Amino acid sequence: MPVNIIIFEDNSNLRESLVNLLALTGDYNVVASFPDCTTVIQQVKEWKPEVILMDIDMPGINGIEAVKKIRTIDPAVQIIMLTVFDDNTHVFEAMYAGANGYLLKKYVSDKLIHSIREVLDGGAPMSPSIARMVISNMQKGIPIADNDYQLTNREKEILQLLSKGNSFKMIAADLCISLDTVRTHIKRIYDKLHVRSQIEAVSKAISEKLV
Amino acid sequence: MPVNIIIFEDNSNLRESLVNLLALTGDYNVVASFPDCTTVIQQVKEWKPEVILMDIDMPGINGIEAVKKIRTIDPAVQIIMLTVFDDNTHVFEAMYAGANGYLLKKYVSDKLIHSIREVLDGGAPMSPSIARMVISNMQKGIPIADNDYQLTNREKEILQLLSKGNSFKMIAADLCISLDTVRTHIKRIYDKLHVRSQIEAVSKAISEKLV
DNA sequence: GCTGGTATCACATCATTGCGGTATTGTGCA
DNA sequence: TGCACAATACCGCAATGATGTGATACCAGC
Numbered sequence: 001m002p003v004n005i006i007i008f009e010d011n012s013n014l015r016e017s018l019v020n021l022l023a024l025t026g027d028y029n030v031v032a033s034f035p036d037c038t039t040v041i042q043q044v045k046e047w048k049p050e051v052i053l054m055d056i057d058m059p060g061i062n063g064i065e066a067v068k069k070i071r072t073i074d075p076a077v078q079i080i081m082l083t084v085f086d087d088n089t090h091v092f093e094a095m096y097a098g099a100n101g102y103l104l105k106k107y108v109s110d111k112l113i114h115s116i117r118e119v120l121d122g123g124a125p126m127s128p129s130i131a132r133m134v135i136s137n138m139q140k141g142i143p144i145a146d147n148d149y150q151l152t153n154r155e156k157e158i159l160q161l162l163s164k165g166n167s168f169k170m171i172a173a174d175l176c177i178s179l180d181t182v183r184t185h186i187k188r189i190y191d192k193l194h195v196r197s198q199i200e201a202v203s204k205a206i207s208e209k210l211v
Numbered sequence: 212m213p214v215n216i217i218i219f220e221d222n223s224n225l226r227e228s229l230v231n232l233l234a235l236t237g238d239y240n241v242v243a244s245f246p247d248c249t250t251v252i253q254q255v256k257e258w259k260p261e262v263i264l265m266d267i268d269m270p271g272i273n274g275i276e277a278v279k280k281i282r283t284i285d286p287a288v289q290i291i292m293l294t295v296f297d298d299n300t301h302v303f304e305a306m307y308a309g310a311n312g313y314l315l316k317k318y319v320s321d322k323l324i325h326s327i328r329e330v331l332d333g334g335a336p337m338s339p340s341i342a343r344m345v346i347s348n349m350q351k352g353i354p355i356a357d358n359d360y361q362l363t364n365r366e367k368e369i370l371q372l373l374s375k376g377n378s379f380k381m382i383a384a385d386l387c388i389s390l391d392t393v394r395t396h397i398k399r400i401y402d403k404l405h406v407r408s409q410i411e412a413v414s415k416a417i418s419e420k421l422v
Numbered sequence: 423g424c425t426g427g428t429a430t431c432a433c434a435t436c437a438t439t440g441c442g443g444t445a446t447t448g449t450g451c452a
Numbered sequence: 453t454g455c456a457c458a459a460t461a462c463c464g465c466a467a468t469g470a471t472g473t474g475a476t477a478c479c480a481g482c
Contacts, residue, residue: 092349095346095349095350096349096350098350100343100346118339121339122339122340122343123338123339123340123342123343124339124342124343124345124346125339125342126342127334128329128332128333128334128335128336129333129334131334131335131336131337131342132311132333132334132335134335134345134346134349135306135311135335135345137349138303138306138307138345138348138349139306139307139309162410163410163414164414165406165408165410165411165414165415166410167408167410195376197376197378198409198410199373199374199376199377199409199410199413200376202410202413202414202417203374203375203376203413203417206414206417206418207417
């Protein structure tokens with residue numbers, strides 16, 4: 001049973017190429033293709049595809065907006081972005097919007113079939129440069145220098161609860177210890193983090209990802 | 212000119228296999244290999260490899276700790292993690308630590324050569340399931356629904372100061388308004404964010420990137 | 423001119439937190 | 453065996469925060 005695919009791509013030559021390329025395989029069935037996303041919601045509802053190939057740069061609604069719309073009605077359909085851009089902004093916006101893969105157009109002929117297989121198998125096909133971008137974006141989040149404040153496990157646990165908005169009382173109740181014990185731990189945490197209030201501690205904990 | 216590689220892998224069979232596999236190609240030169248990471252810093256300094264293959268689960272210092280150490284002395288060397296784990300924790304820890312790629316051992320024979328090529332070309336080789344994990348982690352980071360709590364500019368300003376660890380008094384002093392005014396603003400902020408304390412507000416503000 | 427939204431200030435009360443102590447217990451290490 | 457340390461618990465006081473109630477003032481839009 002072939003996999004149903006729909007395509008959104010404004011360049012009619014490329015659109016035709018994609019259809020032909022996929023038709024050759026026999027495994028994939030391009031049930032529809034469109035030059036824009038004006039009625040993307042209806043199209044997806046009507047065709048219920050398993051895979052969507054989505055160009056980013058299109059007149060009217062661009063591919064990223066379209067992905068957001070699709071995700072409001074179908075969290076499961078696999079979406080692969082096709083694009084000439086490999087700059088951060090577009091990649092991350094697309095990923096955040098809910099795309100499952102991101103393929104540069106220059107690799108389409110080589111990699112498209114493989115990429116479709118990969119999203120269907122639960123992967124996230126990306127061009128190498130895209131993958132590197134995603135990784136370095138993750139790494140930026142946390143400084144490599146390990147900010148080690150020598151918190152004990154118990155202290156980390158309490159800091160975690162504190163960071164979630166719990167009061168001392170709630171923490172005491174949660175951990176089945178007395179309020180005073182919580183206080184003692186908190187005092188030590190403040191000492192170790194070099195802060196003098198809850199907010200500073202929570203702010204530090206969250207921004208340095210100690211929790 | 213062949214690419215210099217060193218390997219850290221405690222399983223001696225696998226270590227030998229890796230050496231042999233890479234030797235066959237002629238493009239890669241395994242200059243050294245070790246069963247543990249006790250002297251990882253010295254080894255890297257001594258051999259100056261372009262690529263490091265790093266097992267995660269090793270006696271003594273594990274692969275993730277080793278990556279952190281390596282990154283303190285060499286931000287450029289390409290590190291590919293080799294592992295049987297494909298759970299979130301290990302993947303993310305390794306990525307945060309500074310790894311450039313992450314290869315499940317079951318794919319080693321198929322993908323290792325290709326993966327090494329890919330890191331050298333500036334990519335980030337990952338098994339499909341790993342890539343999917345990384346992407347869904349990114350998507351979790353920023354909720355798609357835009358969290359608009361209709362805070363006024365003044366309220367945002369105060370929330371920001373609060374999140375930086377300022378007390379009400381300090382905020383009042385900073386903005387040249389009375390303490391009571393700060394209180395009033397804070398009350399409104401709590402209402403709008405549906406929270407009932409500083410910590411909850413700050414926690415929400417930081418984690419939802421309102422500040 | 424009225425209304426809604428925003429920003430400002432004030433007073434009162436009770437709860438929570440910050441910080442200075444001190445003390446007991448269990449655990450791991452030299 | 454003794455030491456260091458984590459985790460637990462308690463006290464007391466001053467400072468800070470949470471909550472309620474009420475008031476004034478400015479500005480934009482109707």
